[in-house]
Amino acid sequence: MELSRIAVAAPFAGAETLYHRGGREENGTLLLRAGETADLRTYFGSLDTQLLLEKTTVRYLTLRLFFAGKATVTLYRTIPTEKKAKKCRRQYTEYIVAQTECDGEARFEADVFGGGLLGVTVTASDDVTVYGGVWECSDRCARLAPRIGIICLGCTPPDLDDPRMHIYSIGGGADTDNADNTDTAAIADTGVTALLSSGYGECGDAVRGILECVRKGDTHFLLLRGEVDPNCIRRAAAIISVLSVGFENCGIGGARMDKSDPCTVASNGYRFGKAGEAAARCGAATDLGGMLWSREGGEYGGWHFLCAPVRSAVAALPMPLYAGGAAEFGMRSEGETLFTVGICAWAEESEIGDYYNARNGGIVRGAVLTKKGGGKNRRSLLAAYFKCAIRRRDKLVDILDGYNDYLKGPKALLESGGNRVTVTKKRGFFGVTGRFIKLWFRLFRSKRVNAEYAAAFSDLTSASSWVERLTGESE
Numbered sequence: 001m002e003l004s005r006i007a008v009a010a011p012f013a014g015a016e017t018l019y020h021r022g023g024r025e026e027n028g029t030l031l032l033r034a035g036e037t038a039d040l041r042t043y044f045g046s047l048d049t050q051l052l053l054e055k056t057t058v059r060y061l062t063l064r065l066f067f068a069g070k071a072t073v074t075l076y077r078t079i080p081t082e083k084k085a086k087k088c089r090r091q092y093t094e095y096i097v098a099q100t101e102c103d104g105e106a107r108f109e110a111d112v113f114g115g116g117l118l119g120v121t122v123t124a125s126d127d128v129t130v131y132g133g134v135w136e137c138s139d140r141c142a143r144l145a146p147r148i149g150i151i152c153l154g155c156t157p158p159d160l161d162d163p164r165m166h167i168y169s170i171g172g173g174a175d176t177d178n179a180d181n182t183d184t185a186a187i188a189d190t191g192v193t194a195l196l197s198s199g200y201g202e203c204g205d206a207v208r209g210i211l212e213c214v215r216k217g218d219t220h221f222l223l224l225r226g227e228v229d230p231n232c233i234r235r236a237a238a239i240i241s242v243l244s245v246g247f248e249n250c251g252i253g254g255a256r257m258d259k260s261d262p263c264t265v266a267s268n269g270y271r272f273g274k275a276g277e278a279a280a281r282c283g284a285a286t287d288l289g290g291m292l293w294s295r296e297g298g299e300y301g302g303w304h305f306l307c308a309p310v311r312s313a314v315a316a317l318p319m320p321l322y323a324g325g326a327a328e329f330g331m332r333s334e335g336e337t338l339f340t341v342g343i344c345a346w347a348e349e350s351e352i353g354d355y356y357n358a359r360n361g362g363i364v365r366g367a368v369l370t371k372k373g374g375g376k377n378r379r380s381l382l383a384a385y386f387k388c389a390i391r392r393r394d395k396l397v398d399i400l401d402g403y404n405d406y407l408k409g410p411k412a413l414l415e416s417g418g419n420r421v422t423v424t425k426k427r428g429f430f431g432v433t434g435r436f437i438k439l440w441f442r443l444f445r446s447k448r449v450n451a452e453y454a455a456a457f458s459d460l461t462s463a464s465s466w467v468e469r470l471t472g473e474s475e
Contacts (some may be wrong), residue, residue, distance in 0.1 A: 001142055003058070004073045004235045004342060006065070006133035008038075009166065009468075011229055015262040015346075017286045029131055032071070040065075040133075041076060041119030043285040044231065047135045048295055048340040049077075049112040055250065056242040057143060062136045063108040065120060065469060069128035073106035074099045076135065079116035080292045089289030090310075092116075117291065117341065127331075128166065137242065144248065146240045149218035149310070150233065151209030153190025153202060153225040153303065155347070157192045160230045167192045168214050170205045172414075193415070198470055200352070200417055201322035206329075207466050212308050223306040226256070226347025235342050236307045249335030251308030253301025255285070255344035262346060270335035270338050270362060273328050284331040291341050300330020301337045304347040308333065316461045320469065322418030324352035324360045331368055354395050355420055358384070358402025366406070366446055367453035375404070378443045385436050393427050400424070400435050407442055409449050410456035 006022075008030040010016045016025065021039040032038055041045075052058040065073055075097040083091035096413040097118070098108050110118060122130055138217070147164055150157070154171040169192050191417040198204030208224055213221045220240060222233065243250060255268040263286045284290035291457060303326050312334040318325040330337065352360075365376045381403055388396035401422040405412065412421055459465050 001139045001241075002134055002234070002240070003061070003137055003238045004047055004135045005137070005231050007132055007173070007229070008040070008132050011227070012259070012262070017263050019045065021286075022218045023130065027281050027322045028397065029129050029296075030312050032122065032130065033067075033126055034126045034207060036415075037121055037123045038130060039119075041078065041117070041121065041288060043291055043344075044229070044342050046078075046117040046119040046341050048342075049118055050115040050294075051239070051340045052242075053064055053112040053115055054116055055244060055247050056239065057141045057244050058242050059112055060137065061110045061112065062116070062118065063110065063118070064136065065106040065122070065130075065132060065133035066104075067106075067122065067128055067130040068103070068104065068309040069189060070103045070105050070125040071101065071106075072101045072107075072123045072125065073127045074121045074123070075110065076119055076121070076186075077110075077114050077116050078119065078288050079114065079291070085289075089283065089287070090292035092288055092292055094288070103438075117288070133299060143242045143245075144219075144241050144243060146220045146237055148220045148222050148233070148237055148307065149209065149213035149216060150224055151206065151213070153205055153209075153223060155225050156227065156266055158228050158230050158233060160233060161191070162234070162237075163231070166213070166218060167288065168195050168209050168212055169193070170195045171197055178430045196333060200320050201321070201419075202317045203325035203355070203418060204304065204470065206325065207317050208470060209471075210313055211463065211466065214314060218310055220307055221310050221313065221344070222305070223303040224345060225304045226345040228254075228305065228345045232305070232343045235340075235449055239338070239340070240307070242355070249309055249312050251301060251306060251333065251339040252343060253298075253307075253333055253339050254305025255339070256302055256349070257285070257344050257346045258305045258348065259346050265344070266349065267298070267302060268295070269297045269301050270327065270330070271359075272300075275308065284292070285341075291315065295339060295341050297388050298339075299337075300333060302326050302341075303350070305343065305345040308337075309335070310398060314463050316457075317463060318465055319363070319460045320414065320418040320466075321356070321360050323364075324350070324356040328335075328360060328364050328368055331364060344371045352356045353404040354398035355405075358399040359406045360402075362403055362406030363453060366450040367457070377446065378440055381436070381443065385433075389429065389432065389436075393429065393432050396432055396436075397427055400432070400439055403439050405442070407439070407449055409452045410460060411452075412457075414460070424433070
């Protein structure tokens with residue numbers, strides 16, 4: 001069974017060091033002169049055996065590397081040490097697992113018990129052409145047979161021909177006058193299914209895609225926003241298929257990278273803190289220390305790449321927040337989100353804005369994480385005031401509007417379709433300070449509002465309510 005492919009050709013300029021260090025690419029292959037070394041211990045070439053050991057049934061591995069010419073191939077294991085990380089890089093030690101000199105194909109057997117990352121280097125004895133490789137495990141390791149619905153949120157669908165996967169593309173305006181349960185049309189010759197935009201922003205589009213996965217019988221959904229290497233999707237599907245008993249509800253999260261700096265992990269999942277959503281584990285993905293740092297993800301995955309079971313998502317779909325639903329949805333996730341090297345998307349940061357971050361943060365703190373979140377919301381608002389009152393009042397006004405709409409309760413949220421309700425134009429210091437004081441004291445009485453959100457939770461997140469919202473018809 002294939003776990004992961006080792007590709008040697010980058011999909012665009014600037015991303016080469018994620019695939020190889022050394023050599024030169026030509027027509028999808030890697031060329032080496034005599035004496036030259038190609039290091040494939042890279043973000044896409046390495047295999048995270050620590051994840052396999054802890055969460056999957058895989059215990060023994062086979063690596064096959066394909067090339068033409070004579071070369072020495074060395075298999076390394078890289079293990080993080082207990083030393084403190086420096087500049088987003090873990091300290092590590094490495095050792096040689098096996099080494100062979102061969103012509104045409106190298107084959108290694110290894111186990112996962114040592115943990116860490118496994119990767120290879122190729123040193124050419126004469127001119128060598130490296131085609132790539134594959135990490136494999138026994139077919140008996142597969143416990144699940146995932147069928148994945150890939151939901152493209154306004155991005156180009158991946159070039160992927162796999163019978164286990166359906167591709168849905170959502171975008172092109174918010175007109176839902178003709179939306180119904182049959183609003184899908186196959187795009188000729190592509191195998192991609194087009195879905196109408198929901199009119200409820202990114203949250204509604206995600207829900208529309210998940211509901212289509214239910215209709216098509218998919219076991220998992222993959223929210224995708226940005227450009228992705230198809231091998232990332234294959235790797236995620238392979239990990240899901242070998243998950244151990246007790247980890248079936250786990251999701252797979254991908255790192256977010258930016259094309260302006262394609263070899264740096266901008267975020268590897270997110271954490272929810274005092275200021276709302278924050279990226280976790282940012283760092284370089286071009287060296288082993290950075291890779292060991294970035295493989296440790298956040299509390300939940302971003303919607304640039306998030307693969308999770310359909311069953312658990314349908315039980316409680318995202319709230320109709322219009323934008324910024326990843327935090328609320330992720331914090332309620334039934335299973336853990338797993339992160340590993342070799343799974344990412346190149347996507348711009350989702351700019352949800354200070355208003356949505358504040359309003360959604362109030363809901364998450366007050367009604368999702370705890371029913372008594374008034375204290376946390378007051379502290380968050382107080383911190384925002386002292387940070388922004390003097391020089392960034394525009395930002396503070398948006399934050400105050402967000403908290404004001406949070407305190408209006410779930411009825412206003414539904415009536416607005418998750419859109420912004422309060423828009424304040426006054427930016428003067430004394431006016432803003434007066435609003436802050438009033439809101440701060442109103443948060444002392446937010447227990448009733450939080451109870452309203454909790455009582456309306458099923459109406460906000462149930463599949464039947466979302467079907468009615470999207471189609472105007474009861475399920």
